[in-house]
Amino acid sequence: MPPDIEPRPYPPDTLGMSAEEMRRLGHAVVDLVVDRHARRHQEPAVLNAALVDLVQQLGGPVPQAGGDIDDAIRLLTEVALAHQQHGDHPRYFARVPGPSSFAAVLGDWLATGFNAIAASWAGGSGPSAVELIVVDWLRQLLGFPAGAEGVLVSGGSLANLTAIAAARAACGPGIAYLTDQAHSCIARDLRSLGFPEEAIRIIPSDDAFRMRIADAAALVQADRAAGGRPMLLIATAGTTNTGAVDPLSELADFCVENGLWFHIDGAYGAPAALTEPGRRLLSGIERADSLVVDPHKWLFQPYDIGCVLVRRPGALERAFTMNPEYLRDVQSSDTGEVDFRNRGLELTRRSRAIKLWLTFRAYGVQRMAAAIARGIELAEIAEQCIREQPATWELVTPAQLGIVTFARRGAAKSVHDAAAQSLTDSGFATVTSTMLKSRSVLRLCTINPLTTPDDLRETLRRLA
Numbered sequence: 001m002p003p004d005i006e007p008r009p010y011p012p013d014t015l016g017m018s019a020e021e022m023r024r025l026g027h028a029v030v031d032l033v034v035d036r037h038a039r040r041h042q043e044p045a046v047l048n049a050a051l052v053d054l055v056q057q058l059g060g061p062v063p064q065a066g067g068d069i070d071d072a073i074r075l076l077t078e079v080a081l082a083h084q085q086h087g088d089h090p091r092y093f094a095r096v097p098g099p100s101s102f103a104a105v106l107g108d109w110l111a112t113g114f115n116a117i118a119a120s121w122a123g124g125s126g127p128s129a130v131e132l133i134v135v136d137w138l139r140q141l142l143g144f145p146a147g148a149e150g151v152l153v154s155g156g157s158l159a160n161l162t163a164i165a166a167a168r169a170a171c172g173p174g175i176a177y178l179t180d181q182a183h184s185c186i187a188r189d190l191r192s193l194g195f196p197e198e199a200i201r202i203i204p205s206d207d208a209f210r211m212r213i214a215d216a217a218a219l220v221q222a223d224r225a226a227g228g229r230p231m232l233l234i235a236t237a238g239t240t241n242t243g244a245v246d247p248l249s250e251l252a253d254f255c256v257e258n259g260l261w262f263h264i265d266g267a268y269g270a271p272a273a274l275t276e277p278g279r280r281l282l283s284g285i286e287r288a289d290s291l292v293v294d295p296h297k298w299l300f301q302p303y304d305i306g307c308v309l310v311r312r313p314g315a316l317e318r319a320f321t322m323n324p325e326y327l328r329d330v331q332s333s334d335t336g337e338v339d340f341r342n343r344g345l346e347l348t349r350r351s352r353a354i355k356l357w358l359t360f361r362a363y364g365v366q367r368m369a370a371a372i373a374r375g376i377e378l379a380e381i382a383e384q385c386i387r388e389q390p391a392t393w394e395l396v397t398p399a400q401l402g403i404v405t406f407a408r409r410g411a412a413k414s415v416h417d418a419a420a421q422s423l424t425d426s427g428f429a430t431v432t433s434t435m436l437k438s439r440s441v442l443r444l445c446t447i448n449p450l451t452t453p454d455d456l457r458e459t460l461r462r463l464a
């Protein structure tokens with residue numbers, strides 16, 4: 001440095017916090033998070049409290065004057081952040097766990113700290129390039145052809161909505177087909193996009209909770225005969241209930257023959273395609289016109305991040321392009337640069353790609369795939385434990401993509417509910433008590449690679 005230029009002191013933050021204070025607090029937050037990672041298996045898997053109690057500790061009048069930030073951080077961690085489902089707890093088996101990894105957390109912190117934006121190329125070429133790169137990595141891993149495009153959104157619900165909007169922009173209005181095992185967000189997405197009730201056909205699934213092609217074909221034919229316009233078929237690659245996979249290859253053929261847009265909701269199950277057994281189960285996933293995957297489930301990301309991939313180049317832009325006068329100066333050119341605001345409903349949008357990019361770079365696909373394979377295997381271990389106790393348990397659906405469902409012999413729903421509730425209340429673990437059609441079952445979702453076989457055995461013992 002030339003001797004005549006004095007090093008400048010670090011400036012304070014926008015609202016006057018000194019650099020020394022920022023550094024001290026930043027390090028304290030890192031310690032809190034790392035300590036929590038180390039201790040999370042000792043936390044309750046789920047902890048909740050009543051609103052009055054939470055408001056009593058966290059609420060109060062609008063803070064006119066600032067106060068002690070150390071106290072405020074302590075209150076946040078001990079009260080607000082302590083009371084939730086800990087989706088990354090090794091005995092969190094309910095719904096879909098969120099086994100987030102630390103590299104992803106670091107990526108999210110960096111994106112937030114640098115206020116990363118991926119709305120337009122002119123406004124954020126770096127984050128936009130990272131998004132193009134990670135979306136393309138996902139495209140390759142899921143076997144989509146070169147030229148397929150995508151965008152990151154908050155999660156599966158919005159990703160499915162984005163895909164359905166692209167399908168309708170490409171094909172025009174028409175009828176959508178899905179099974180009774182499709183995630184409940186799909187029907188809501190269709191309704192909120194203006195599909196009338198009579199254009200939402202829900203097909204009863206077969207005994208293995210999969211779509212029966214013959215039933216889909218009969219409905220499509222009947223709708224056509226009645227003057228309707230079949231447009232979109234929605235399959236699931238790994239249902240949330242049982243991990244069932246619709247017959248993807250056959251459905252792809254059926255959609256080609258019938259001129260239907262083929263959408264696959266792989267929000268939960270698609271990452272299994274990174275593993276050997278998953279690739280076999282998910283064969284045909286690469287033939288979808290659009291595909292959804294939720295990295296905040298089985299790709300080890302903190303909430304939120306969902307991805308939609310669309311086979312036809314330009315299909316997202318045709319549904320979502322918005323180039324008003326006041327954005328003319330931030331419009332991309334013809335060199336492959338993308339304005340992500342034109343691929344979905346968000347204009348100002350955070351960079352969700354940074355955390356996924358850092359995860360891929362830090363661990364590599366091989367380690368991520370091994371962790372996914374472990375999740376598949378853990379459900380098989382749970383199935384084995386269930387089979388070993390036929391006097392207590394009945395297997396309802398076998399281990400599929402990290403999910404197994406079972407029932408206590410002769411038990412009514414109230415018994416399953418009570419067993420699941422008391423396990424959750426104990427803090428040891430949490431499982432789902434759900435209905436498969438009219439049958440009450442308990443369900444384990446085992447996608448956290450930190451889960452041990454002993455965790456599974458002890459959870460089953462306590463449920464019994």
Ligand SMILES: *Cc1c(COP(=O)(O)O)cnc(C)c1O
Pocket residue numbers: 096154155156157158183185236238239240265266267268269294306
């Ligand atoms: C979780 C899930 C969704 C919804 O995703 P969110 O990220 O919760 O919005 C959609 N489909 C399937 C199959 C899911 O498992």
